[in-house]
Amino acid sequence: MYPWVNSPPCTPLIAGLTNGKARRMYNYTFYATEPNGNGIYYCIDWGDNTISGWVEPFSSGQKMFAMHSWHKGNYIIRAKAKDIYGAESNWSTLSVTMPRTISFNPMFLKLLERFPHAFPILRYIMDFN
Numbered sequence: 001m002y003p004w005v006n007s008p009p010c011t012p013l014i015a016g017l018t019n020g021k022a023r024r025m026y027n028y029t030f031y032a033t034e035p036n037g038n039g040i041y042y043c044i045d046w047g048d049n050t051i052s053g054w055v056e057p058f059s060s061g062q063k064m065f066a067m068h069s070w071h072k073g074n075y076i077i078r079a080k081a082k083d084i085y086g087a088e089s090n091w092s093t094l095s096v097t098m099p100r101t102i103s104f105n106p107m108f109l110k111l112l113e114r115f116p117h118a119f120p121i122l123r124y125i126m127d128f129n
Helices: 106-114 120-126
Strands: 013-016 025-033 042-047 049-060 064-067 073-083 090-097
Touching: 013 073, 013 120, 025 042, 049 064
Parallel strands: none
Antiparallel strands: 013 025, 025 064, 042 049, 042 073, 073 090
């Protein structure tokens, strides 16, 4: 019998948008290979206290697709791969920013433009100069 060494999967690559609008769903792709050709599980930490746990076994090199949304803020997505024998990769990371989104009625914005000194606090908050 020959000795067999189980190598961990490569650190996953994360692809997707790094900026977006809060509370919208965004697609992300996770990709890893396993040197021994073993199946791979993925674990995704979305950076907002949401963790996927170990998902599926995928074939080595098969992409995993997932969607997520965040509230306003800065987050770091982390992903890790584990082969079917338990060998784990390092964590990979991707930073995402979800800025505050403010929607106003166009008539209200026209009112602000027409009377610039009528609402100084709102102008300050909204950073209209």
